[in-house]
Amino acid sequence: MGLREYATTEGGRAATLVAPPFLYALALLALPILAVVLFSFWTQDFMTVDTSFTLANYREILDKPIYTMLLGRSLMVSGIVTLVTVILAFPVAYYVSFHVQPSKKSLWLFLITIPFWTSYLIRVFLWKVILGYNGVINSGLVGAGIIDEPLSFILYNVNAVIITLAHAFAPFAILPIFVALEKIDRSLLEASQDLGESRVTTFFRVTLPLSMPGLVAAVLIVFIPTIGDYVTPELMGGAGGKLIANMIQTQFLQLNNAPLGAALALVAMVCVTAISLVFVGLNRRWLRGR
Amino acid sequence: MTPLIELKGVEKHYGDYHALRGIDLDIRQGEFFSLLGPSGCGKTTLLRTIAGFEAVSSGTIRIDGRDMKGVAANHRPTNMVFQSYAVFPHLSVAENVGFGLRRDPRSKAEKARAVEQALEMVGLGGYGQRRAHALSGGQRQRVALARALILEPKVLLLDEPLSALDKKMREQMQVELIRLQRQVGITFILVTHDQEEALVMSDRIAVMFEGEIGQMADPETLYRRPASKRVAEFIGKMNFLPADVRRDGGAIEVDVAGLGRGAIAAEQAPGGVPVGAATVGLRPETLAILFEGEATDRRVAEGVVDEVVYYGDMTYYDVRVPGVDRPLNIAMKNLIGRPVLDVGTKTRVAWDERALVLLPG
Amino acid sequence: MKKGRSLGTYAVLYLVFLYAPIVLLPLFAFNDATIIAFPLKGFTTQWFEALATNAALLQSLRNSLFIAVMTAIFATLLGMCAARAGAMAEFPGKKGIIGFVMLPLVLPEIIVAVSLLIVLRQVLGLNLNNWSVIAAHTLICTPFSIAILNGAFQNLDPSMEEAAMDLGESRWSAFRLVTLPLVMPGIISSMLIAFTISLDEFIIAFFLTGANPTMPVYIWGLLRFPAQLPVVMALGTILVTLSVVLLVIAEYFRRRGMARAGVKDTGGFL
Numbered sequence: 001m002g003l004r005e006y007a008t009t010e011g012g013r014a015a016t017l018v019a020p021p022f023l024y025a026l027a028l029l030a031l032p033i034l035a036v037v038l039f040s041f042w043t044q045d046f047m048t049v050d051t052s053f054t055l056a057n058y059r060e061i062l063d064k065p066i067y068t069m070l071l072g073r074s075l076m077v078s079g080i081v082t083l084v085t086v087i088l089a090f091p092v093a094y095y096v097s098f099h100v101q102p103s104k105k106s107l108w109l110f111l112i113t114i115p116f117w118t119s120y121l122i123r124v125f126l127w128k129v130i131l132g133y134n135g136v137i138n139s140g141l142v143g144a145g146i147i148d149e150p151l152s153f154i155l156y157n158v159n160a161v162i163i164t165l166a167h168a169f170a171p172f173a174i175l176p177i178f179v180a181l182e183k184i185d186r187s188l189l190e191a192s193q194d195l196g197e198s199r200v201t202t203f204f205r206v207t208l209p210l211s212m213p214g215l216v217a218a219v220l221i222v223f224i225p226t227i228g229d230y231v232t233p234e235l236m237g238g239a240g241g242k243l244i245a246n247m248i249q250t251q252f253l254q255l256n257n258a259p260l261g262a263a264l265a266l267v268a269m270v271c272v273t274a275i276s277l278v279f280v281g282l283n284r285r286w287l288r289g290r
Numbered sequence: 291m292t293p294l295i296e297l298k299g300v301e302k303h304y305g306d307y308h309a310l311r312g313i314d315l316d317i318r319q320g321e322f323f324s325l326l327g328p329s330g331c332g333k334t335t336l337l338r339t340i341a342g343f344e345a346v347s348s349g350t351i352r353i354d355g356r357d358m359k360g361v362a363a364n365h366r367p368t369n370m371v372f373q374s375y376a377v378f379p380h381l382s383v384a385e386n387v388g389f390g391l392r393r394d395p396r397s398k399a400e401k402a403r404a405v406e407q408a409l410e411m412v413g414l415g416g417y418g419q420r421r422a423h424a425l426s427g428g429q430r431q432r433v434a435l436a437r438a439l440i441l442e443p444k445v446l447l448l449d450e451p452l453s454a455l456d457k458k459m460r461e462q463m464q465v466e467l468i469r470l471q472r473q474v475g476i477t478f479i480l481v482t483h484d485q486e487e488a489l490v491m492s493d494r495i496a497v498m499f500e501g502e503i504g505q506m507a508d509p510e511t512l513y514r515r516p517a518s519k520r521v522a523e524f525i526g527k528m529n530f531l532p533a534d535v536r537r538d539g540g541a542i543e544v545d546v547a548g549l550g551r552g553a554i555a556a557e558q559a560p561g562g563v564p565v566g567a568a569t570v571g572l573r574p575e576t577l578a579i580l581f582e583g584e585a586t587d588r589r590v591a592e593g594v595v596d597e598v599v600y601y602g603d604m605t606y607y608d609v610r611v612p613g614v615d616r617p618l619n620i621a622m623k624n625l626i627g628r629p630v631l632d633v634g635t636k637t638r639v640a641w642d643e644r645a646l647v648l649l650p651g
Numbered sequence: 652m653k654k655g656r657s658l659g660t661y662a663v664l665y666l667v668f669l670y671a672p673i674v675l676l677p678l679f680a681f682n683d684a685t686i687i688a689f690p691l692k693g694f695t696t697q698w699f700e701a702l703a704t705n706a707a708l709l710q711s712l713r714n715s716l717f718i719a720v721m722t723a724i725f726a727t728l729l730g731m732c733a734a735r736a737g738a739m740a741e742f743p744g745k746k747g748i749i750g751f752v753m754l755p756l757v758l759p760e761i762i763v764a765v766s767l768l769i770v771l772r773q774v775l776g777l778n779l780n781n782w783s784v785i786a787a788h789t790l791i792c793t794p795f796s797i798a799i800l801n802g803a804f805q806n807l808d809p810s811m812e813e814a815a816m817d818l819g820e821s822r823w824s825a826f827r828l829v830t831l832p833l834v835m836p837g838i839i840s841s842m843l844i845a846f847t848i849s850l851d852e853f854i855i856a857f858f859l860t861g862a863n864p865t866m867p868v869y870i871w872g873l874l875r876f877p878a879q880l881p882v883v884m885a886l887g888t889i890l891v892t893l894s895v896v897l898l899v900i901a902e903y904f905r906r907r908g909m910a911r912a913g914v915k916d917t918g919g920f921l
Binding site for chain 1: 658659661662665666668669670671672673675676679686687688689690728729730732733735736737739740741742743745748749751752754755756757758759760761762763765766767768769770773774786787789790793797847851852853854857858867870871874883884886887890891894895898902906
Binding site for chain 3: 341343362363364368369370372373374376378379380389390392393434437438441
């Protein structure tokens with residue numbers, strides 16, 4: 001079958017239709033990432049780029065403790081944020097899916113998603129207002145006489161970054177878990193109880209394994225993007241709360257060292273991808289091994 | 291007279307999968323023709339190649355003498371009633387029925403009149419202004435019919451049009467479709483997996499298996515003289531018995547296991563006359579249980595009741611006859627005074643050689 | 652059900668956590684004090700008045716609106732292509748291609764920002780302007796458009812379009828007369844979502860914005876000047892209100908689309 005003929009079949013038409021978004025993503029995502037890879041093997045001195053192949057950038061990342069420290073801290077923060085967000089989100093998703101009347105589910109989802117659609121920068125800044133030295137929590141606690149002096153460990157450090165990110169990514173965690181829970185055939189739960197399991201054991205033997213795809217999606221959709229966020233650490237992290245994304249941003253926009261920035265971005269991305277793949281793999285094995 | 295629709299060697303392949311293999315078909319003007327078969331047999335694919343939604347891999351389709359190769363669905367003299375009805379939910383009933391009249395040169399008022407007439411024809415007079423998504427399944431079906439018929443196609447294609455309706459509604463629509471077809475005189479091609487529906491409605495039926503036509507005949511021939519075991523199994527119930535066939539000059543003699551000898555006519559072997567080991571078929575209603583005191587001039591075999599299924603108007607018996615490994619299925623009308631026998635009752639079974647069908651293989 | 656009740660209490664507390672920061676916005680936007688802290692001082696609308704006279708802010712708002720509108724149009728067009736292709740027949744590599752187009756959904760935004768910056772500035776040597784932001788925003792909004800439009804296209808009975816063709820319409824007019832009206836709610840919903848995302852996006856815009864900053868980039872600058880913070884609060888209040896209104900409209904159209912396609916509503920966005 002010739003190409004021209006193929007284009008008139010259903011499959012051919014679908015392939016033709018998918019071409020524009022595919023080519024767009026190819027041109028603006030795949031090729032640029034390829035360019036990042038190339039750049040990471042080059043060097044730059046102010047405005048001039050030296051295109052001879054070198055591993056200098058990667059060597060520098062390995063040699064200077066600041067980079068590995070930032071990377072480690074970033075991965076840790078992302079990991080904790082993911083854990084906190086998903087654990088906090090699961091009961092909410094479970095409640096909406098299993099205990100809210102079907103007619104009110106949309107309203108709940110709507111309420112959950114609305115904060116997510118309000119300006120991210122301003123939301124982060126508002127957490128500063130809440131957690132700050134003269135912030136809502138401190139003035140409230142001092143006013144109530146619970147503490148004498150404002151707490152200082154809740155702003156300008158890693159804790160503040162974690163709280164703010166956990167808030168920002170909440171809907172991202174709730175939605176996939178909710179979708180997975182909704183897909184569970186309710187008669188499966190009745191079947192499990194009919195076969196002698198209690199509500200609690202039914203949850204662990206039926207509900208939880210069946211909601212795993214949603215949980216995995218939630219974990220990935222929170223873990224991966226948090227690595228790339230430099231707004232929250234910049235505003236909330238203080239000196240000790242900076243993350244790898246701040247360093248990437250600095251290399252690109254302030255130090256004009258695009259090759260080193262590119263190498264840092266790639267290393268961060270590879271780490272995130274590797275951890276994600278390991279997580280997905282372990283999860284699959286756990287599900288199968290049961 | 292040349293047929294209205296003429297299919298020659300039509301094949302349809304999806305990669306290695308052969309959905310249609312060498313279909314030859316002639317359908318006459320004004321005929322109610324059915325494509326009958328189990329799901330996946332290619333009947334819907336065949337209908338869609340006639341409608342122009344699927345291109346044939348090889349072979350030709352002619353409608354009214356014109357080769358349909360390269361003619362798109364919107365330029366073919368066919369219209370279709372879809373299985374899902376595909377009534378446009380964003381339009382009113384009248385807008386749905388008038389959808390195909392967009393390029394019609396008639397005036398608006400004339401078109402409106404045509405729409406109303408079409409709606410009356412399907413029993414939906416006065417429904418024009420209703421929203422389509424507020425209609426019941428049966429009403430949607432009628433809208434889909436009116437929408438197709440208003441264009442006066444040469445052929446109306448119906449893809450399992452009754453499968454989404456409940457039993458009562460289905461039976462009512464069967465009668466209405468027959469009436470409608472006689473009234474408009476348009477050729478109907480119906481796709482169905484329901485053998486009863488095909489028997490009730492059609493002038494002729496093509497039974498399809500795995501992309502091929504197994505047999506093409508009028509309903510009575512198809513029922514009484516199936517050409518193969520497969521067709522016989524698919525349409526109605528049939529007892530299959532091993533038999534030995536001998537030809538003696540013009541006469542065909544069969545020795546049926548468990549029942550005995552009989553002579554059959556050539557027309558009782560539509561699939562050809564094999565010699566030696568063969569299979570014969572007997573419909574349950576051509577067999578009869580002889581109740582106590584009943585006499586018959588037909589041939590008789592002895593048996594024991596193995597299973598009784600009571601249907602109200604009928605009772606189906608499975609009767610074990612020595613020499614046959616599967617019990618004979620017998621349908622008896624529950625006439626006044628007839629008892630329903632118990633399992634284990636010894637009984638006599640009357641059979642008739644004229645009801646035998648000789649099947650190849 | 653006892654279990655349901657304690658879960659419900661938890662869910663409500665969670666909502667309080669979600670809304671805690673946003674509730675503060677209007678409080679400080681109307682608070683008659685330069686310092687963002689409790690206790691509140693008094694009611695004023697001066698911060699909103701200051702907004703209206705801030706030329707640089709209005710310019711950045713205009714930029715952001717232009718970028719958001721363009722992004723909404725391009726992302727929805729690309730999303731329609733992909734969603735329709737996804738609802739149509741199979742073709743080789745379909746899953747991989749659609750998955751690739753959806754990739755920006757799970758990619759750290761900084762990667763998108765960095766890679767586009769390298770290509771535009773270093774490889775192509777172009778100057779950054781609104782169009783560089785539009786290009787990047789279209790890339791990250793397309794997956795959202797696809798997700799929304801997938802619902803619209805997959806709920807569509809494929810025989811609808813065939814029926815229109817069977818009744819004499821060409822492929823294109825069948826699409827225009829039947830499919831387009833039926834998926835229109837999804838299209839509007841997709842455009843509103845893409846618009847909202849683009850209007851609010853900062854991480855990428857900060858890298859790719861040209862001489863004229865977008866509104867979030869301008870706000871970022873303001874955050875460093877304490878005296879400007881109440882103005883930011885006023886702006887935030889307006890933005891939140893605008894987002895909620897747009898979302899309500901988007902949700903309304905999405906549900907209407909579901910109702911049109913005769914599907915029972917099963918959930919929200921994504």
